[in-house]
Amino acid sequence: MKLHTISINNLKRRKAKMAFLTIGLMVGIATIVSLVTLTRSMSSDIEKKMDEFGANILITPSSNALSMNYGGISLGGVAFDQREILEKDLAQIKTIANHMNVSAVAPKVLGGVKVGNHDVMLVGVNFDSELKMKQWWQIFGEAPKADNELLIGSDASKILNVGPGDSVNIKGEEFKVSGVLDQTGSQDDALVFVALKKAQQMLGKEGRITLAEVAALCSGCPIGDMVTQIAEKLPDAKVSAVQQVVEGRLKTLDQFKRFSYAIAGVVVFIGSLVVFVTMMGSVNERTVEIGVFRAIGFRKSHIMRIILLEAALVSILAGVLGYAVGMGGAGLALPFMAESRSAHLVWDATIAFGSVGLALALGLLASLYPAQHASRMDPTEALRAL
Amino acid sequence: MAMIEISGLKKNYTSGEGTVEALRGLDISIEAGEFITIMGQSGSGKSTLLSVLGGMNHPSSGEVEMDGVKLYLLNGEKLADFRAQKLGFVFQSFHLIPYLTAIENVMLPLAIVAMKSDAKKEAARRALERVGLGAKLDRLPNQLSGGEQERVAIARAIVNNPQILLADEPTGNLDSKTSEDVMTLFRELNDAGQTVVMVTHNPDNGRYADRTITLRDGMVVQ
Known part of the structure; x- marks a missing residue:
């Protein structure tokens, strides 16, 4: 017989009350776990999309030109003091403080060329980094492997009337x-891609580029x-973030x-109140019992x-159940809330231990006053009840 | 030297109707090994006296000395320790803990004592055997008769071998046959050396005691 024997036996005897107490706290914890896990999973989903869907930093030559295009219609522009980016300067990107976050750097050189009777925009790219960045590209045929091979946008393919294997x-x-690229709905459809050097x-x-796209891993x-x-590393370049939509x-x-x-805060507050009121009720019900304890020393x-x-025992149980129910709830809700079908639940040990810890802290905090109230009870209450 | 020495003991209660004098200057001396019954009508101050003796009810004035210790000079926690070590309580309504078995109820006073679990169990089993309940160790209180519950309450009071046993109307809820059995048990405990102070309404219980103190309106009349 130890003090914990009394606690455990009391919990066993008052099953309904303890179940009520556990559920009260569990609902609060489950709500927190559910909401935190959902938001984390959705953030992770969006961040993954940012990684997948290309560049989020654009490097262009610095100039005093004013853009004269709107809604895809360009009226040209007047550029003066146009500077250039040298390909070798891009190596500087690997030296920035956050270089670990750089997933890919895709340099490009642009220029107009004649193919048959048509004017087309020739884009020199590094196919490895370009394909890594544009994972949504679907290619009929194969990606170019040699300098004398090219990849062609779907619109350009139709206009030039060429397909995979043609010259x-x-x-x-x-x-x-x-x-040949499958239709992307972007400017890529009208372009002809060849190896950068070529x-x-x-x-x-030679040695110069028109622009570079940088993909940064976005998790944090x-x-x-x-x-x-x-x-700072490329003073002659204009560096801008292209993340408005995702942002x-x-x-x-x-x-x-x-x-x-x-x-979650409101629910937890209500859960704590439930614990407080139930523990207080339990203490008041046990006045005589507590009086007897005091009387026997x-x-x-x-x-x-x-x-x-x-x-503490009830809180730990509520924390464990709250975590399980919360994760279950988040798992059910995630497909309805995340846009991506591939969105998956983020399992985090911090949330698991945190939910048990939080339940324990709340349960103890809410029970502190009832416990003090019980300990201060006048033992003569037990004798008066005779 | 007396085991219990009460001198000039007064206890007043203040209520909406004014001050009620529950005990009006008692001087009582109880020797070690004595069996005392305290009798008197309702409101005579019997239960108040017992709670003061039990270290749970501060007197308004006067002193209570037990086994050489001035009880009310101790702070609350020391007083609790004193109760745990020196006193055993038997309540009228038994006040067994309903979710603990007979043996667990008896072990309650040992829950705060540094003893091995087996030793606690053995002490509780011996106490229950002493009151004739050795065969019902694992029964819950609601599976026991009134007399059996009373015996468990007595076993709980004696499990840690207290020097003084305080009992408040221990036969109040029992039939006459069971009451006699319980009083015989108290007598046996007293014969074994335990000092017993018992509050009772029943004059028949007086014949088991060495001495009866009668209270009326908070004063000793006999």
Whole structure:
């Protein structure tokens, strides 16, 4: 017989009350676990999309030109003091403080060429980094492997009337069309892609590039900071973030997160009140019992230990159940809330231990006053009840 | 030297109707090994006296000395320790803990004592055997008769061998046959050396005691 025997036996005897207490706290914990896991899973989903869907930093030559295009219609522009980016300068990107967040750097050189009777935009790319960045590209045929192979956009393929395996003559050189891009709905549909070195040579821009796209791994990457760091390394370039859309989504998610936490806070508060009221009721019901304990020599600290141990046991159970129910709830809700079908639940040990810890802290906190109240009870109450 | 020495003991209660004098200057001396019954009508101050003796009810004035210790000079926690070591309580309504078995109820006073679990169990089993309940160790209180519950309560009071046994109307809820059995048990405990102070309404219980103290309106009349 130890003090915990009293606590455990009391819990066993008052099953309904203890179940009520456990459920009260469990609902609070489950709500928190559910909301936190949902927001984390949705954030992770969006961040994954950012990684998959290409560049989030654009490096272009610095100039004093004013853009004269709107809605896809370009009226040209007046550029002066146009500077150039040298391909070798891009190596500087690997030296920035956040270089670990750089997933891929895709340099490009652009220039107009004649293919048959048509003017087309020739884009020199590094196919390895380009394909890594544009994972949504679907190629009929194969990606170019040699300098005399090219990849062609779907619209360009139709206009030039060429397909995989056909030959195309550009500036007197024969190129084999190794693959045709499936319709992307973007400017890529009208372009002809060749290896960077070849394009630089054909366009007379050896060692120079027109622009570079940078993909940063977005799990916690500070895009704004990275833009500043790259701009410092490349003073002749204009570095800008292209993440407005995703940022908008993240902002919405942030609002949802804050809303979720507020809801969770209210639910936890109510759960704590349930614990407080139930423990207080339990203590008042046990007035005579506590009086007997005191009469036979239990100290105040012994009474507090009995009450707090009961609260701790119930809280731990509520924490474990709350975590399980919360994860289950999040698992059911995630497919309806995340846009991506591939979104998956984020399992985090911190949340598991955190939910048990939080339940324990709340349970003990809410039971502290009832425990003190019990320990301060006048033992003569037991005798008066005779 | 007396085991219990009460001198000038007064206890007043303040209520909406004014101050009620429950005990009006008692001077009582009880020797070690004595069996005392305290008798008197309702409101005579019997239960108040017992709670003061039990270290649970501070007197308004006067002193209570037990086994050489001035009880009310001790702080609350020391008083609790004193109760745990020196006193055994038997309540009228038994006040067994309903979710603990007979043996667990008897072990309650040992829950706060540094003893091995087996030793606690053995002490509780011996106490229950002493009151004739050795065969019902694992029964819950609601599976026992009133007399059996009373015996468990007595076993709980004696399990840690207290020097003084305080009992408040221990036969109040029992039939006459069971009452006699319980009183015989108290007598046996007293014969074994335990000092017994028992509050009772029943004059028949007086014949088991060495001495009867009668209270009326908070004063000793006999």
